[in-house]
Amino acid sequence: MGKSDFVFATCRAGWESSLKREVAARHGRLLTPAFMRPQLITWKSQTPLSAEFELGGAFAPVSGFSIGMARSAEEVALRVSEAGIQAADLHVFPRIIAEDGVTPEVWLRMDKIKAAVEQVCPLLPEAVNVIDLIIGEEGEPWFVGTHRRSPAAHPNAGSVPRIMLPSGVPSRAWLKMEQSLAWLGLDSSEVLAGQTALELGSAPGGAAWALLQRGMKVIGVDTGAMDDRVLTHPRYDHIGLSAGEVPFDYLPERVYLLAMDMNLAPDVALRLMEPFYVRLQPQWLILTMKMNDLRVEAQLPSLIERARSFTNGPVFAKQLHANRRELTVISQRAE
Ligand SMILES: C[S@@+](CC[C@H](N)C(=O)[O-])C[C@H]1O[C@@H](n2cnc3c(N)ncnc32)[C@H](O)[C@@H]1O
The missing domain is CATH 3.40.50.150 (Vaccinia Virus protein VP39)
Structure with missing residues (x-):
């Protein structure tokens, strides 16, 4: 992708302040917080960032470049093409992720959105980028971001595998x-x-x-x-x-x-x-x-x-x- 001014990170519920502190410590004045919702923060950069820029950070289960908001599959495809991104995969996940996991009903909703986006947004298996489509509450525009595949990145959408804490296991x-x-x-x-x-x-x-x-x-x-x-x-x-x-x-x-x-x-x-x-x-x-x-x-x-x-x-x-x-x-x- 080309140069971008905005980056994003998700975080665990209630850890937004720790994430902001960590990003401030890692990147100093380069990044200014722009938009904050529970479990999702974006920052604006003072100077355009190269495609290799890594926000990183231990308090960020997922982080990468922000490429805008969308309200439909077609708008997601438009954002992705405007940003010049070739993506290998599309991760669709809820903004709110509970500590015990995400319910199958919520994943079903995510999968429907993913199927609709895949119809209009071609993926290239050999590409290095993944599109992150983060779905908030009903009526809230979808957040579109992208991160690079790497050993540091979690392979699952939202950094959360599709398993919930079962009852009866010896401990969480x-x-x-x-x-x-x-x-x-x-x-x-x-x-x-x-x-x-x-x-x-x-x-x-x-x-x-x-x-x-x-x-x-x-x-x-x-x-x-x-x-x-x-x-x-x-x-x-x-x-x-x-x-x-x-x-x-x-x-x-x-x-x-x-x-x-x-x-x-x-x-x-x-x-x-x-x-x-x-x-x-x-x-x-x-x-x-x-x-x-x-x-x-x-x-x-x-x-x-x-x-x-x-x-x-x-x-x-x-x-x-x-x-x-x-x-x-x-x-x-x-x-
Ligand atoms: C969070 S619990 C571990 C949970 C465990 N992994 C599970 O799956 O249920 C922390 C454990 O560390 C143990 N612990 C603390 N200090 C220890 C030490 N020096 N040697 C061995 N165990 C220790 C405590 O007894 C306690 O059971």
């Missing part, structure tokens, strides 16, 4: 794990079956339950009480110790996935995690980083750098919709 960490696996592209069938995960901070066991349901062997470390279904699962091995006391010779040589979700300050959690990462050389890392106060938010860039200092591969952070006062940090091993 089930949905956090499912949303993280979808971001990593590990949610297709059989990818994880037979592989081993080590989970630091495993109780009561929602995340372990998600991994067990996907056929993994899970070693869970926690001094807290585990859900019985997890504890007695034949592929679950519980270590009832604090993470700092785990004897490494009890662990396998390598694990496929290292997951950590401990209610500790992020710098403490990273210090505890480093020796496990270095020793077990996981292919994938999923770390839940607690964002308990503004001080931690301000430290976020240095915390990500700290994670980069010992991981072998790019590190990305994103607040997924199932995260509460926390972020998800991921990394895929480079070699």
Whole structure:
């Protein structure tokens, strides 16, 4: 696409101020907030931005260039053609995304809009851009944006896979794990079956339950009480110790996935995690980083750098919709 003056980002419900602070810290006076609705903010740039510009930011599940508003499929096609965008995919998603996921009825409405737009807006599978069509309340014009496909971007529309928190899972960490696996592209069938995960901070066991349901062997470390279904699962091995006391010779040589979700300050959690990462050389890392106060938010860039200092591969952070006062940090091993 050509040069553009406006960028946008979505965010988790109630985290608009954190997103604005993060964008101000990353881009200074270049960007001025232009338009704000719950879970959607746009900024105007002081100077035209090149097509390579990345708004980025951990509090932005989706971000990219704004290309205007539309009230019909034809108007979406017009905005896209005026902006000179060739897109590989069209992501249609609701502006309001609840922490427990989006209902099938809402997805049905999104899919109808998507089908209508696809009739008039040709897609090119080899293109690098994705069109984001964000649907607000009844009567509100649709927001049209675009982002580039990249390992940092979540592959699902709105950064939210089509799953809701089911009743009866051991904890809401089930949905956090499912949303993280979808971001990593590990949610297709059989990818994880037979592989081993080590989970630091495993109780009561929602995340372990998600991994067990996907056929993994899970070693869970926690001094807290585990859900019985997890504890007695034949592929679950519980270590009832604090993470700092785990004897490494009890662990396998390598694990496929290292997951950590401990209610500790992020710098403490990273210090505890480093020796496990270095020793077990996981292919994938999923770390839940607690964002308990503004001080931690301000430290976020240095915390990500700290994670980069010992991981072998790019590190990305994103607040997924199932995260509460926390972020998800991921990394895929480079070699
Ligand atoms: C948010 S919960 C984990 C949720 C869990 N992943 C699930 O799927 O249900 C945080 C857990 O971290 C554990 N924790 C905190 N400090 C720890 C430490 N040093 N070693 C092991 N576990 C710890 C707590 O006992 C608590 O169960």
